[in-house]
Amino acid sequence: MLKYKLIDHTADIGIDIFGDTMPQLFSNAAFAMFDIIADLSTVEKKDTRIIAVDGIDKEQLLVNWLSELLYLHEIKNMLFKEFYINDMNDIQLKATIHGELLDEKRHVIKTAIKAVTYHNLTIIQENDHWRARVIFDL
Amino acid sequence: MNERNYKIQKIDDYRWRIPREGKMRVAGIVYADESMMKEIQKDESLQQVINVAYLPGIVGHSLGMPDIHWGYGFPIGGVAAFDMEEGVVSPGGVGYDINCGVRLLSTGLCRMEISGKLESIVDSLFVNIPSGVGSHRKDLKLSQQEVKNVLKNGAQWAVSHGYGSKEDLEHIEEKGCIFGADPELVSSRAIERGLAQLGTLGSGNHFVEVGYVSEIFDEEIARTLGLEKDGITIVVHTGSRGLGYQVCDDFIKVMIRASGKYNIELPDRQLCCAPLNSPEGRDYLAAMACAANYAFANRQMITHWVRESFERALHVGPKESRISPVYDVCHNIAKFEDHLVNGQKKRLCVHRKGATRAFPPNHPDTPAAYKAVGQPVLIPGDMGRCSYVLVGTEKAYSDTFGSTCHGAGRVMSRNQATKMAKGRSIAQELKEKGILVRADSRATLEEELPEAYKDVTEVVDIVQHAGISKKVAQLKPLCVIKG
Numbered sequence: 001m002l003k004y005k006l007i008d009h010t011a012d013i014g015i016d017i018f019g020d021t022m023p024q025l026f027s028n029a030a031f032a033m034f035d036i037i038a039d040l041s042t043v044e045k046k047d048t049r050i051i052a053v054d055g056i057d058k059e060q061l062l063v064n065w066l067s068e069l070l071y072l073h074e075i076k077n078m079l080f081k082e083f084y085i086n087d088m089n090d091i092q093l094k095a096t097i098h099g100e101l102l103d104e105k106r107h108v109i110k111t112a113i114k115a116v117t118y119h120n121l122t123i124i125q126e127n128d129h130w131r132a133r134v135i136f137d138l
Numbered sequence: 139m140n141e142r143n144y145k146i147q148k149i150d151d152y153r154w155r156i157p158r159e160g161k162m163r164v165a166g167i168v169y170a171d172e173s174m175m176k177e178i179q180k181d182e183s184l185q186q187v188i189n190v191a192y193l194p195g196i197v198g199h200s201l202g203m204p205d206i207h208w209g210y211g212f213p214i215g216g217v218a219a220f221d222m223e224e225g226v227v228s229p230g231g232v233g234y235d236i237n238c239g240v241r242l243l244s245t246g247l248c249r250m251e252i253s254g255k256l257e258s259i260v261d262s263l264f265v266n267i268p269s270g271v272g273s274h275r276k277d278l279k280l281s282q283q284e285v286k287n288v289l290k291n292g293a294q295w296a297v298s299h300g301y302g303s304k305e306d307l308e309h310i311e312e313k314g315c316i317f318g319a320d321p322e323l324v325s326s327r328a329i330e331r332g333l334a335q336l337g338t339l340g341s342g343n344h345f346v347e348v349g350y351v352s353e354i355f356d357e358e359i360a361r362t363l364g365l366e367k368d369g370i371t372i373v374v375h376t377g378s379r380g381l382g383y384q385v386c387d388d389f390i391k392v393m394i395r396a397s398g399k400y401n402i403e404l405p406d407r408q409l410c411c412a413p414l415n416s417p418e419g420r421d422y423l424a425a426m427a428c429a430a431n432y433a434f435a436n437r438q439m440i441t442h443w444v445r446e447s448f449e450r451a452l453h454v455g456p457k458e459s460r461i462s463p464v465y466d467v468c469h470n471i472a473k474f475e476d477h478l479v480n481g482q483k484k485r486l487c488v489h490r491k492g493a494t495r496a497f498p499p500n501h502p503d504t505p506a507a508y509k510a511v512g513q514p515v516l517i518p519g520d521m522g523r524c525s526y527v528l529v530g531t532e533k534a535y536s537d538t539f540g541s542t543c544h545g546a547g548r549v550m551s552r553n554q555a556t557k558m559a560k561g562r563s564i565a566q567e568l569k570e571k572g573i574l575v576r577a578d579s580r581a582t583l584e585e586e587l588p589e590a591y592k593d594v595t596e597v598v599d600i601v602q603h604a605g606i607s608k609k610v611a612q613l614k615p616l617c618v619i620k621g
Binding site for chain 2: 060
């Protein structure tokens with residue numbers, strides 16, 4: 001199943017994300033973001049972290065989840081490639097994430113994402129599938 | 139993207155009205171010509187002009203400048219002013235890159251003098267000014283307390299720490315420091331992001347460009363601004379880096395709660411806001427001022443390294459290079475200003491999201507040196523074409539809350555641009571046109587392909603014809619460093 005697809009946005013970048021379940025949708029959203037940021041084929045699973053995020057509803061939870069990962073990328077210099085949602089509801093989640101420290105010799109950064117926006121943000125369930133739309137500020 | 143049918147009325151050759159309907163509190167006005175207006179309707183930017191018109195306390199019109207394009211929340215190229223009692227402030231009306239802006243430097247050098255030395259100038263700039271994703275300066279270690287001083291004092295902090303001179307400050311919007319900054323309202327995470335990135339350019343559309351004055355439209359004003367034909371100029375485009383993004387992010391969370399608390403109905407969550415006279419609104423403005431000051435300090439420090447780079451590359455001293463700021467403008471900001479509303483002077487909070495202040499001659503905030511000609515407006519174009527210097531006008535002051543366009547505006551998504559650039563060497567193409575480029579990433583160069591932007595000349599001609607700015611000079615690029 002397709003994890004995500006890019007949508008054309010004039011100034012920034014948007015993605016439609018797909019999942020069979022909410023946890024899968026959230027995991028695929030994180031994958032999509034790092035797939036835009038870097039070439040993940042060269043990223044190894046050397047580092048494992050457990051993170052917890054909350055929000056006032058599932059939409060904000062998605063923004064906060066991606067923003068937290070973006071922060072770890074930008075400030076802790078991390079690249080992640082696998083994301084397991086251990087436990088979640090509409091307002092909080094716990095996840096185990098795998099990746100490694102950015103190594104400029106091996107890794108290729110493709111795009112810098114400034115922020116995860118709320119513009120046109122949607123999470124919907126249709127025919128037993130979930131889909132979400134997120135626009136990033138580049 | 140689905141094309142929509144907007145109800146648009148032509149006002150004149152350069153203005154279009156989106157009539158007030160539904161929950162709009164005011165009408166929208168977009169500055170564009172007929173062919174541009176056709177393009178504009180293809181994305182969601184007009185819906186965003188409409189959405190902004192829903193916000194409480196909006197005064198006059200929800201405005202779109204000719205470089206308008208689809209943003210998040212406000213359109214990019216959006217201007218809206220809010221009443222102090224009933225109005226709101228919205229972080230989405232300022233953007234993540236708070237006080238992203240442009241600084242123009244003039245020099246005592248002319249095109250002939252540096253023609254054989256461009257290679258060493260561009261290399262020197264590229265080495266001295268860190269650029270690219272997550273770029274940071276290894277030689278600059280600031281304590282948390284020192285960063286707070288940056289947030290409070292902006293470019294003044296930079297000058298007092300040896301980056302440039304006091305005279306530089308006279309040539310910066312707000313003299314490089316927005317009043318009311320309170321570093322205690324900036325989160326530790328924002329400061330953490332700011333610590334490492336001060337003095338860096340960043341990535342995407344940020345750049346330092348060396349160029350020359352290729353055409354002068356108004357001799358007298360150009361002379362007042364210190365610009366002459368074939369004179370070398372430098373344009374710096376950057377903002378508040380991760381610190382600004384984090385301030386915006388933090389306050390969007392606050393504003394989502396506040397919008398509920400104050401019963402503000404939102405057409406788009408990104409437009410979340412709070413009344414100007416609420417604690418949430420005041421706190422945001424005080425934190426926003428911090429990020430704006432960080433950006434002023436950033437451009438001031440980069441100016442210092444531009445000076446050093448030129449002196450090293452050309453083996454000249456400051457007296458020969460004479461690099462000094464013409465002006466420095468914000469294009470993502472919310473500010474308190476006095477404007478005439480129905481003939482009465484009123485204090486308003488003007489949001490400019492991808493728009494530039496364009497104050498007229500003799501306005502108190504127009505710098506002393508430019509009182510007679512108006513505040514300089516700096517409009518960069520894409521890497522391959524040109525940029526413009528304009529000045530603000532009375533008409534801008536009366537019609538657009540003293541605002542004008544900010545750049546060329548994208549017409550192509552980054553994705554489309556990358557596809558378009560496939561199999562081409564953008565650096566080589568530019569070199570053949572006489573423009574040297576150094577970029578941290580090849581991807582950036584492709585995304586920033588000249589064709590990905592509107593022709594800035596068309597944008598600038600519209601603000602000139604509409605009378606909201608006056609063209610002074612055109613600048614053509616010689617070399618560019620990109621993130």
